[in-house]
Structure formats: C-alpha cells, structure tokens
Amino acid sequence: MxxxxxxxxxxxxxxxxxxxxxxxxxxxxxxxxxxxxxxxxxxxxxxxxxxxxxxxxxxxxxxxxxxxxxxxxxxxxxxxxxxxxxxxxxxxxxxxxxxxxxxxxxxxxxxxxxxxxxxxxxxxxxxxxxxxxxxxxxxxxxxxxxxxxxxxxxxxxxxxxxxxxxxxxxxxxxxxxxxxxxxxxxxxxxxxxxxxxxxxxxxxxxxxxxxxxxxxLRGVVSQLIEVKTLDHALHSGMYGGVVPDATMALIKLLASLHDAEGSVAVPGLVQTEAAELDYTEAALRVDAGLLDSTSTIGTGSLLSRMWTKPSITVIGIDTKNVAVASNTLLPSASAVISMRIAPGDEPEKAVVALREHLVANLPFGAQLTFGEVEMGKxxxxxxxxxxxxxxxxxxxxxxxxxxxxxxxxxxxxxxxxxxxxxxxxxxxxxxxxxxxxxxxxxxxxxxxxxxxxxxxxxxxxxxxxxxxxxxxx
Ligand SMILES: [Zn+2]
Structure with missing residues (x-):
C-alpha cells in the first residue's frame, strides 16, 4: 500500500x-x-x-x-x-x-x-x-x-x-x-x-x-437458450388453440425479462447510482435517435440506467423467417439474451440469477436448455x-x-x-x-x-x- x-x-x-x-x-x-x-x-x-x-x-x-x-x-x-x-x-x-x-x-x-x-x-x-x-x-x-x-x-x-x-x-x-x-x-x-x-x-x-x-464500466453476460414444446412440427390449423408452439412460449418467456415500465425484472442483479451529471432526456433523444412517440424505459436517472444498472437485450431469435412463413406450430425456438451487468456485480452470479428467473417463468411446462455463455467482468x-x-x-x-x-x-x-x-x-x-x-x-x-x-x-x-x-x- x-x-x-x-x-x-x-x-x-x-x-x-x-x-x-x-x-x-x-x-x-x-x-x-x-x-x-x-x-x-x-x-x-x-x-x-x-x-x-x-x-x-x-x-x-x-x-x-x-x-x-x-x-x-x-x-x-x-x-x-x-x-x-x-x-x-x-x-x-x-x-x-x-x-x-x-x-x-x-x-x-x-x-x-x-x-x-x-x-x-x-x-x-x-x-x-x-x-x-x-x-x-x-x-x-x-x-x-x-x-x-x-x-x-x-x-x-x-x-x-x-x-x-x-x-x-x-x-x-x-x-x-x-x-x-x-x-x-x-x-x-x-x-x-x-x-x-x-x-x-x-x-x-x-x-x-x-x-x-x-x-x-458495465460487464456483459450473454446466454443462448432453446425452448421446446413438441417433438415435431404440427399444422397450426389442426392443433392451434390447444397445443402451445415454441415461438409463443419463447416470446412469453422473453417478455418476463422486463416489467411493465421496461425495467429489468430479473431479481438478484446489482444496481447502483451514477454520479449526478447534467444529461437531459432531450439530449438522449437526439443522441440515440429515439422516435418522437417512443418513451424511455426503466426508472431512476438516465445515466444510472445507462451506466450503473443492469440492462437486458434479446440480440437474436431463431424461429421461422418471415420469407418462409407457413401455417406451422414450431417445436423449438431459440434466442440469445445479452445482459449488461452493473459495476460491483459478478458475471458468474448474474448468469445464475438469469437462469433461475428463466426457469421460474417458463410457461406451459415447456423444456428449456441453456447453450453457449459469454461473460465479461x-x-x-x-x-x-x-x-x-x-x-x-x-x-x-x-x-x-x-x-x-x-x-x-x-x-x-x-x-x-x-x-x-x-x-x-x-x-x-x-x-x-x-x-x-x-x-x-x-x-x-x-x-x-x-x-x-x-x-x-x-x-x-x-x-x-x-x-x-x-x-x-
Ligand atoms: Zn480505443
């Protein structure tokens, strides 16, 4: 010292x-x-x-x-x-x-x-x-x-x-x-x-x-997930309304990651407050190119939301492409969830918190598997x-x-x-x-x-x- x-x-x-x-x-x-x-x-x-x-x-x-x-x-x-x-x-x-x-x-x-x-x-x-x-x-x-x-x-x-x-x-x-x-x-x-x-x-x-x-600096944790509801694809006209398809189950699961205000809803992640500096919503709107009708998400100061609180973004989803859309109930769908974690948090703990949240919010008894993980402190x-x-x-x-x-x-x-x-x-x-x-x-x-x-x-x-x-x- x-x-x-x-x-x-x-x-x-x-x-x-x-x-x-x-x-x-x-x-x-x-x-x-x-x-x-x-x-x-x-x-x-x-x-x-x-x-x-x-x-x-x-x-x-x-x-x-x-x-x-x-x-x-x-x-x-x-x-x-x-x-x-x-x-x-x-x-x-x-x-x-x-x-x-x-x-x-x-x-x-x-x-x-x-x-x-x-x-x-x-x-x-x-x-x-x-x-x-x-x-x-x-x-x-x-x-x-x-x-x-x-x-x-x-x-x-x-x-x-x-x-x-x-x-x-x-x-x-x-x-x-x-x-x-x-x-x-x-x-x-x-x-x-x-x-x-x-x-x-x-x-x-x-x-x-x-x-x-x-x-x-915020850290990063990304997690690939796959959701399965069926062992094979089905005609959506024949079985729709009684059999849950994997895309619907995945969308409901991903929707659970944020609350109604858009704050991260995964419990157990660290959140802290950023220094109080002058940064207005008007400046953010210009910097980010936010559309006039679109609101911000989350609560607390803008800088805390950007620097010292966690954020979650779904950065990729694999289901059927629009170009080849057909009347089918898909048996499986996957997504990559990317979390920015706050200073003071640990990637190993944050990924456990994310997984526990996903398991607890899985709809209709669907099957969930965890794939590749990336972590940065x-x-x-x-x-x-x-x-x-x-x-x-x-x-x-x-x-x-x-x-x-x-x-x-x-x-x-x-x-x-x-x-x-x-x-x-x-x-x-x-x-x-x-x-x-x-x-x-x-x-x-x-x-x-x-x-x-x-x-x-x-x-x-x-x-x-x-x-x-x-x-x-
Ligand atoms: Zn540089």
Whole structure:
C-alpha cells in the first residue's frame, strides 16, 4: 500500500503554468507526430496488411527511443492461440528513491476506415478543420499515445532527465480486434509492465471543456437458450388453440425479462447510482435517435440506467423467417439474451440469477436448455487511492474546470485482465476523446484544445507523482 504526501498550493500553481508553457511550446511538433502516426493505417484484422501494423510499431518505437528516458524499448508479440498477436511497443524505466511506478497504456491499431464515401476528407490523411484533426485513429487511440509521450517530454524537461518516477509503456497493437493475445502478453511481460498505477488512455471526457475519469464500466453476460414444446412440427390449423408452439412460449418467456415500465425484472442483479451529471432526456433523444412517440424505459436517472444498472437485450431469435412463413406450430425456438451487468456485480452470479428467473417463468411446462455463455467482468475504479486523487486534481488544474466521474455502459474487456494480473495496481481510465470524437465512425476527429489540456493534465500527474514522497507501509 502506497501513501503519498502532496505538494503545497503555491508550488502547484507555478507547476501548472510551467507545464502549460512546456506543452504549448512543443504542441505543433507533437501534432506533427500525431499526423505522421495517423498516416500509417495499422489495422489488426487478417483482411488488412500486417506490414502497416509493423510500420506503425516501428514509428512509435522511434518516438520512444527519441525520448532517451527508458532503460529498455522493445517491440514484442505474444501468442494468440495458433498465431502470433500484433506487435506491441513496450518500454520501462525503474523507479528510484521510493517513488511510484506508473504504467501508461494506449493502443496503436485503429478501426477499419468504413465506407469511403462517408468521409468528408480521406480517412488516413489528417485534415485540420474547426479546431479538430480529422482522420481514422486521430482520437482512438493515436492521440492517447501522443498524449502519453508529450507528458513524458514535459516530465523530463521540468524534473530533469534523472527523474525518480518509474515508468512503463504498453502500446498495444490489436485492441480494436479484441486484444486476442493481451492476456498472454501480460503473463509473458509481467515484470516489464508491473506498476503501482495504470493509466489507460482510451476513453472520453464529459465535454470538450469538462474533463472526466471513467470510473465504471458495465460487464456483459450473454446466454443462448432453446425452448421446446413438441417433438415435431404440427399444422397450426389442426392443433392451434390447444397445443402451445415454441415461438409463443419463447416470446412469453422473453417478455418476463422486463416489467411493465421496461425495467429489468430479473431479481438478484446489482444496481447502483451514477454520479449526478447534467444529461437531459432531450439530449438522449437526439443522441440515440429515439422516435418522437417512443418513451424511455426503466426508472431512476438516465445515466444510472445507462451506466450503473443492469440492462437486458434479446440480440437474436431463431424461429421461422418471415420469407418462409407457413401455417406451422414450431417445436423449438431459440434466442440469445445479452445482459449488461452493473459495476460491483459478478458475471458468474448474474448468469445464475438469469437462469433461475428463466426457469421460474417458463410457461406451459415447456423444456428449456441453456447453450453457449459469454461473460465479461464489470469494472469500478478504486476512487480512494492516491493515484485517483492525483489524476482528478491534475485534470481539474489543467482544464481549469472541476473534473467529473463518468461511466461507460459497455465494456473494455482487457481491463479485467489488467486487474487480474496486477491486482494491487490502481487503474485510471482517462482519454482524449469527447462526445463529438466519433471514434469507430467516419469523420473521427480529435479536438485540439481538449488534447492540449489532456497532455497538460497527464504531465501534471506524472510530475506530482515524481515529486511525491511515497513511504511504503
Ligand atoms: Zn480505443
């Protein structure tokens, strides 16, 4: 357990202005670095040229070598089943004089560009417009890499090249393809990556002006089910009205998953409340494209419903297709039920709760079988830790606006691996994106002032960690 003694107020104020000046002076050069990286279309799917990912890793390694602060800089791969994973760029410099060690994570692979005709300017040609740089990867997540490297340059410049803070870098090359070799990579490089705190720069801020730490992620449980009522199909005119068909039994069963208001009706799932931030139903309606006549579902604040309460969606149903519909009572029907589970819940418990609910609500004595299950853990960051306080203060000081805590309704699956392999490390989820970044979609962009502030915030955090006295317990 680490404890940190914080700097006094006047020292902090002059540090903030020194950091901002250093970031401002080098900002054009760092944006040039970002543009160079963005021009390399490294995509980790088999359908794309693996040589681009290799070039991307080499270009990043060159930027790290250029920093001249690491004991070691390397490009490494781990196995992903039959084949090798994508190249990751790693580096390490040991901590001195009892200072903490911080691991900085981002990924250098990008999403495929998507339909070319939906881009206003070419996907891999960075274009400056309206205070933003538009390109695939300009935000997700090459700006995350450049923010880390800028923060390290500022640390070196202000604290001197002999600084005490321990640093590891891990720039993954296959995040967008589901991180197939991630767990093996952590296991094989445990010593290189081990840290007291991990900064995952792959998320978003609340707005372009208001910085955020992402403190919760929902987990996921999906369950394939099959319902049977007959041992063979029947003519619906002959037996309809007395024999239940499997489609009807399945629909009644699936309907039991929500109550009349649309809240999840499965008992035993964890629910918590999200931080109170301003998010109106009008904004949600625009963001989600909700039709005028359609109401929202569930109860409680909108953000709690999106971030910290469970949700259930039936994501696939197999019965007879409309195109081949015939007057038949079907003997069996199946569906995939996908649950988002709240931070603090456990997938293993949630799947048991779901199954018990399904068994208890099965109509007409139908037969129910459970098929394939997929599970991903939710995440809740340790908001009492020293690293969390450092990050929150640094964000507020750099942006000049109090930082907020946000959630994500979806998952970042590799975070569960980080918590398993490094159980004592505090995990901070930061990022350079904001609601208009459009990661994964055409016309992705990074907002330059948000990026500039995010760079300053991370530099401040590293400088304070470097200056902090960290007696071990
Ligand atoms: Zn990303």
């Amino acid at each position: 680490l404890k940190i003694t914080f700097m006094n107020e006047s020292k902090i104020e002059s540090l903030v202005s020194d950091v901002k000046e250093s970031v401002n002076l080098q900002f054009p050069a760092r944006i040039a670095d970002l543009c160079d990286l963005v021009r390399i279309p490294g995509i980790a799917w088999d359908a794309f040229d693996a040589a681009d990912l290799e070039r991307s890793a080499q270009a990043i390694k060159a930027l790290l070598d250029d920093l001249e602060i690491f004991d070691k800089v390397d490009i490494r791969r781990a196995s992903a089943g039959e084949k090798d994973g994508a190249p990751a760029v790693v580096a390490r410099r040991e901590a001195k004089n009892g200072r903490p060690h911080i691991l900085l994570y981002a990924h250098h692979d990008v999403q495929p560009p998507g339909p070319e005709d939906q881009w206003n300017t070419p996907a891999f040609e960075p274009t400056l417009r309206d205070g933003r740089i538009f390109a695939r990867g300009a935000a997700d997540d090459k700006a995350g890499i450049v923010a880390h490297l800028t923060a390290l340059r500022v640390l070196k410049e202000i604290a001197g090249p002999d600084f005490d803070l321990g640093i590891s870098l891990f720039f993954e090359g296959e995040e967008e393809a589901g991180s197939p070799s991630f767990r093996n990579f952590l296991d094989e490089n445990r010593e290189l990556l081990a840290a007291d705190a991990i900064v995952v720069a792959d998320s978003a801020n609340w707005t372009v002006e208001v910085p955020a730490l992402t403190t919760t 939710p995440f809740a960051s340790n908001t009492d830790g020293w690293a969390f306080k450092l990050a929150k203060d640094a964000l507020s000081d750099a942006f000049g606006v109090e930082s907020v805590e946000i959630g994500i309704g979806g998952s970042i699956p590799f975070i569960a691996d980080l918590t398993e392999v490094f159980p004592s490390a505090q995990i901070l989820v930061t990022g350079v994106e904001e609601p208009d970044s459009r990661a994964h979609s055409p016309n992705e962009s990074v907002h330059l002032e948000t990026l500039r502030n995010a760079m300053s915030a991370e530099a401040l955090m590293l400088l304070r960690a470097n200056a902090a006295v960290v007696p071990s317990e």
